[in-house]
Amino acid sequence: MNTDGIDRRRLYYVGNLSIFMIGLGFAVRANIAPNLQADIFDKIDLANSAALVGEALGITFTGFALTLLFGSALVDLVGMKRMLLLAALGYIAGSVGLLVAALAPIGEAVHSVVLVSLLLTGLGWGAVEAASNPMVAALYPKEKAHRLNILHAWWPAGIVVGGLLGVAIASFGLPWELNMLVLLLPALVLTWMVASSVFPVTERVASGASYGDMLSELLRRPLFWVFWCCMFLTAASELAPGQWVNISLSNIVGMQGIVLLVYVSALMFVMRHFAGPIVARISSEGLMFVSALAAAIGLYALSLADSPLLAFAAATIWGIGVCYLWPTMLAITAERFPRGGALALGLMGFAGGMAIQFVLPRMGAIFDAAKAEAAGGLENFAQLSPALQQEAVRYASVESFQSIAIVPLLLLPVFGAIWLYDARKRK
Numbered sequence: 106m107n108t109d110g111i112d113r114r115r116l117y118y119v120g121n122l123s124i125f126m127i128g129l130g131f132a133v134r135a136n137i138a139p140n141l142q143a144d145i146f147d148k149i150d151l152a153n154s155a156a157l158v159g160e161a162l163g164i165t166f167t168g169f170a171l172t173l174l175f176g177s178a179l180v181d182l183v184g185m186k187r188m189l190l191l192a193a194l195g196y197i198a199g200s201v202g203l204l205v206a207a208l209a210p211i212g213e214a215v216h217s218v219v220l221v222s223l224l225l226t227g228l229g230w231g232a233v234e235a236a237s238n239p240m241v242a243a244l245y246p247k248e249k250a251h252r253l254n255i256l257h258a259w260w261p262a263g264i265v266v267g268g269l270l271g272v273a274i275a276s277f278g279l280p281w282e283l284n285m286l287v288l289l290l291p292a293l294v295l296t297w298m299v300a301s302s303v304f305p306v307t308e309r310v311a312s313g314a315s316y317g318d319m320l321s322e323l324l325r326r327p328l329f330w331v332f333w334c335c336m337f338l339t340a341a342s343e344l345a346p347g348q349w350v351n352i353s354l355s356n357i358v359g360m361q362g363i364v365l366l367v368y369v370s371a372l373m374f375v376m377r378h379f380a381g382p383i384v385a386r387i388s389s390e391g392l393m394f395v396s397a398l399a400a401a402i403g404l405y406a407l408s409l410a411d412s413p414l415l416a417f418a419a420a421t422i423w424g425i426g427v428c429y430l431w432p433t434m435l436a437i438t439a440e441r442f443p444r445g446g447a448l449a450l451g452l453m454g455f456a457g458g459m460a461i462q463f464v465l466p467r468m469g470a471i472f473d474a475a476k477a478e479a480a481g482g483l484e485n486f487a488q489l490s491p492a493l494q495q496e497a498v499r500y501a502s503v504e505s506f507q508s509i510a511i512v513p514l515l516l517l518p519v520f521g522a523i524w525l526y527d528a529r530k531r532k
Contacts, residue, residue, distance in 0.1 A: 111303050113244050117252075119298050120237040121259045123189060126196060126291045127230045128263020128370075133284045134162060134223070135366075136271030137203070140281040145219060148211045157216070161223050168227025169234075170458035176235035177451015181316075185304045188236035193299060195229025196292035198222070200285040207282050234454045239307045239447040242439040250389050250436035251381030257432035258377035261370030268367045307447050322444040329442055329449065333456050335516055336434050339393075340457030341464040342400045342513040343427035365416060369424040376428045383429075389437045390524040392429055397516040400426030404513070408506030411499075426513070431457060464509065475504035 138158055146157040180188050202222030206215050237256065245252040267287065274283050323329050383392055403423025410416040434457075435450055442449045479497035480486035486497060 111305050115298075115302055116240060116244060116304065117256075119189065119295070119302060120241050120256050122291060122295050122298065123192060123233040123237050124256055124259040125263040125266075126193075126288075126295060127233050128260040129267040129291060130196060130226055130230065130263070130288055131260075132264045132267025132271060132366075133288050134165065134226075136267065136274070136284050137281055138162060141219065144281075145206065145211060145215060149213070149216055161219055164220055165223045165227035165230070166458060168224045168229075169231040170455050172228045172231025173235055173451045173454040173458055176232055177239075177447045177454070180235050180239060180447045180451075181307050181310055185236040185240045185307070186299060186302070188232050189299045190296065192229040192232035192236065193292045193296040195225045195232065196288060197296070199224075199226035199229065200289045200292065204282055204285050231454075231458070235447065235451050238435055238439075238450045238454070240304065242450070243305050243307055248381065249439045250384040250392075250433060253436045253439070254377040254380030254429060254432040257435075258374045261373040261377075264370040265367050265374065268370070310446075318444055319446050319448055322442055323449060323452070326442065329438070329445065331519065332434065332438060332441075333452060335393075335519055336453045336456040337460045338512050338516055339397070339427075339430040339434055340460035341509070342397070342404070342516075343430055344457070344460060344464075365420055368417065369420050372421065372424045373428045376425065377432065380429055380433065384433075384436075388524060388527060389433050389440065390520050390527060392433055393437070394517060394520040394524055396426050396429050396433070397513040397520060398426070399423070400430070400513040401510050402426070404506055404510035408503045408510065464512075467508075471508050472501045472505040476501035 141161065142158045146161075150157060176188060199222040202218055202225065206218040206222065209215050209218070238253065241252050241256050242249055267284075270287050271284055274281065380392070387395070399422055403419055403421075403426050406419035406422055407416070410419045435453060438445070438449050438453050476486065476497050479500040480489060480494075486494065489497065
């Protein structure tokens with residue numbers, strides 16, 4: 106469809122590619138984390154190399170959250186095209202920077218290069234979310250839930266491709282730096298596609314609403330902040346366990362965590378394409394209620410998994426539950442608060458991005474405390490036999506997963522009440 110030089114289908118492909126790129130980046134960072142530790146941080150500070158890796162990976166989420174917070178307010182001014190170009194260039198510069206760090210003599214300068222490079226990819230990640238979500242909302246104003254779910258299906262697709270390529274690179278003994286070339290290719294293609302496309306204005310600009318109107322839409326409507334808090338909880342139900350499942354299940358079940366991550370991501374990619382028919386039957390809020398319930402059941406089941414078969418079964422329930430959470434929350438925001446524009450969507454993404462910063466350390470603290478409890482004290486853990494150590498780790502994993510399983514349950518009364526209220530209102 107072409108209107109005033111705007112090719113809606115091409116722009117939708119641009120959005121899909123941009124989300125695919127950030128999913129690919131998520132997998133690439135997971136792939137190269139051990140290599141960064143062994144090849145760079147062990148040589149800089151062996152005693153604190155794990156902490157340095159955590160700092161480096163964490164700065165990506167910081168860049169993501171900050172860009173969403175400020176970029177979503179600026180996208181109306183700078184335009185979607187410039188924002189997406191900045192995103193692609195951030196990934197290109199970040200990938201090249203990590204290649205330079207891998208080849209340079211080890212020292213504090215290399216440490217700084219790694220941090221700056223990962224920060225740039227985080228900024229690019231946030232810029233993608235700041236531009237792509239309002240772009241799709243503007244292109245498909247009557248299909249927001251369906252189209253945003255399909256758009257965000259390309260996030261798990263990127264994880265699947267990046268995860269499998271990372272496994273292949275490691276299995277064949279190829280240099281880990283090839284992961285950076287994997288990430289460079291879609292960033293270069295995205296740069297070309299964005300540069301050669303015409304973009305629409307955001308819904309806020311198209312409606313003639315001012316920045317004052319946009320802020321008023323958010324400040325005078327308390328329901329937006331209820332949904333903002335819900336976004337924190339929905340992201341915590343998806344992102345935090347998604348990171349933690351690799352740590353716990355690799356120890357308990359004896360399988361590579363990346364295999365489970367790839368499986369759940371493939372499941373999410375397929376299911377997000379069917380959000381439209383589901384929303385048409387039970388509404389966006391109804392879908393959120395059902396999803397939160399399945400996420401809670403899946404997380405609790407994951408805490409009890411003690412074999413690959415049970416792990417896959419539990420992960421299937423959890424994956425079905427969390428599949429629609431992020432994109433449907435964005436769709437609800439776009440549908441209910443259209444005058445909030447890109448700022449409303451950006452604030453929702455900011456809440457989701459910050460959730461992992463708060464929840465993962467809490468899960469880690471619960472895990473450490475439970476492990477020490479099971480071992481009769483942390484100093485006794487090293488003295489235990491491997492079998493008893495494994496049992497302590499399993500107990501700690503159960504405790505940490507069961508603690509996070511409570512989070513999606515908190516969403517049930519909120520979405521249940523809104524779902525029932527809207528249903529009665531429509532009668």
